[in-house]
Amino acid sequence: MQKINSIMEGACGNKMGMVFLLWLFAAALVVKAEDPYVFFDWKVTYGKLSPLGVAKDAILINGKLPGPTINSTSNNNIVINVFNELDEPLLFHWNGIQQRKNSWQDGMPGTMCPIMPGTNYTYHYQVKDQIGTHFYFPSTDLHRSAGGYGALTVHSRELIPVPFDWPADEFYIFLSDWYNKGHKELKKTLDDGQTIARPNGLVINAKHGEVGDKMEPLATFEAGKTYRFRVCNVGMRTSINFRFQGHNMVLVEMEGSHTVQNDYDSLDLHTGQCLSVLVTADQEPKDYYLVATSRFFKQQLSTVALISYANGKGAAAAELPPPPPDNTEGIAWSINQFRSFRWNLTASAARPNPQGSYHYGQIEITRTLKLVNTKGEEGGKLRYAINGVSHKDPDTPLKLIEYFEMADKVFKYDLMPDEPAGDASKITVAPNVKNATFRNFVEIIFENHEKVIQSYHINGYSFFAVAIEPGKWSPEKRKNYNLVDATSRHNIQVYPNSWAAVMTTLDNAGLWNVRSEMWERFYLGQQFYFSVLSPARSLRDEYNIPDNQLLCGAVKGKPMPKPYTI
Structure with a gap:
């Protein structure tokens, strides 16, 4: 402090010196300033779920599946205190987050010791220079089959323009296959040298629906407005096609990159993948189905969820939009869809410079x-x-x-x-x-x-x-x-x-x-x-x-x- 006071005394009689001093202090504040922090406390427990009519232990976070949404902005520091109340060791992985210089916090069995039952551990990582739609899940054993997943959203900073109008609201959609057997039984099957075979069905946000079922709306539209759906396939093995009854989708983002904005009536989403689509409420105000169908299985699996219009009148039509072909022709269809995905070179992303640079x-x-x-x-x-x-x-x-x-x-x-x-x-x-x-x-x-x-x-x-x-x-x-x-x-x-x-x-x-x-x-x-x-x-x-x-x-x-x- 004495040294600083001496510098100030010397600078006070010199206008240029005072300007330099103020600049020096401002620079020091900028250097010391940290990016914002986002804090979470998670209590991880078992809970019984039976989306296909057979109850089994699911992994819940703060009593829910899907778990809490991590809403963050580029460069935020994420701090998550995880309390493991399961009877097994546990780790969480942050799927799609690049963890710059920090594989210590990656949450994989090859990088971290697990959180033992009855203990807690605090993850701390930064979503440095990233945006996009991602998810987290438990990476230990067969815990992924029991749930424990949730949304990990990284929004663009305010100074970075987004290449589409801000939607009226946004919703997360988790597509997944589901096994009626519990994760411990599935693990034993694999440890015994056998395969766990095909799943029993599909779920959307850990729920299964059939046409005509009474169900709570997954999303509610207001006529004329546009909504963003962040969609992830968090399943164990199944590629899934999804589509909105009566509505087209505009693809705008895929795993952290803005895309060329093409229209699609259905999209294939493979295990571990995420993307964002915009859907405009431009149809007759009533109920509609979101439809999910398995791909490249001999026995096709499907499920539906409900999309409602505010003040809409009328149930969703029983006739569902058909899936793409599911044979050799279907593979060609899916490859062609992959080729239609293009990087939006005119859009900015997490950094101020254009992605195409x-x-x-x-x-x-x-x-x-x-x-x-x-x-x-x-x-x-x-x-x-x-x-x-x-x-x-x-x-x-x-x-x-x-x-x-x-x-x-x-x-x-x-x-x-x-x-x-x-x-x-x-x-x-x-x-x-x-x-x-x-x-x-x-x-x-x-x-x-x-x-x-x-x-x-x-x-x-x-x-x-x-x-x-x-x-x-x-x-x-x-x-x-x-x-x-x-x-x-x-x-x-x-x-x-x-x-x-x-x-x-x-x-x-x-x-x-x-x-x-x-x-x-x-x-x-x-x-x-x-x-x-x-x-x-x-x-x-x-x-x-x-x-x-x-x-x-x-x-x-x-x-x-x-x-x-x-």
């Missing part, structure tokens, strides 16, 4: 990974793999093992080759960690030789979904890539006997999960982790381990490594 198609590819999913047995039990390696979590999270420099005692890096090699039916069960070079621009090919659809997610990053085609990938297929306005997203579907190509820059230091969003496959090994280490070991690239980080297994009680510095 990032010319990804002009960046040299430094590495190509060709990833092929396989199914087989190990020790007489069902396993799923990528390039012949089926991931298995060690007793201690991989991120902690790496941070405490114990990796050579627990796992081998790069056990999985960059492309398939040898006998595709041979499966190795082990921790699956790939080394990655910080800031490399990589091309990842997901190739599906099976007869069922796949869905993949990459934590910590958005990628450019540049192509989906039938058949097998080869380098000459690059001529078919969309290198101009492919949507930046974090989840991609791969159709039967087809491939999908994505591109991304690995500029987010940490340990990041790449996984099948078909949760049976994830649980039985169809996943791996990218280890993206910054050579500088600097706080500019990755945060230090949080003070409250849970330690377990082999690292419990160990002296902490030297922290990163600037």
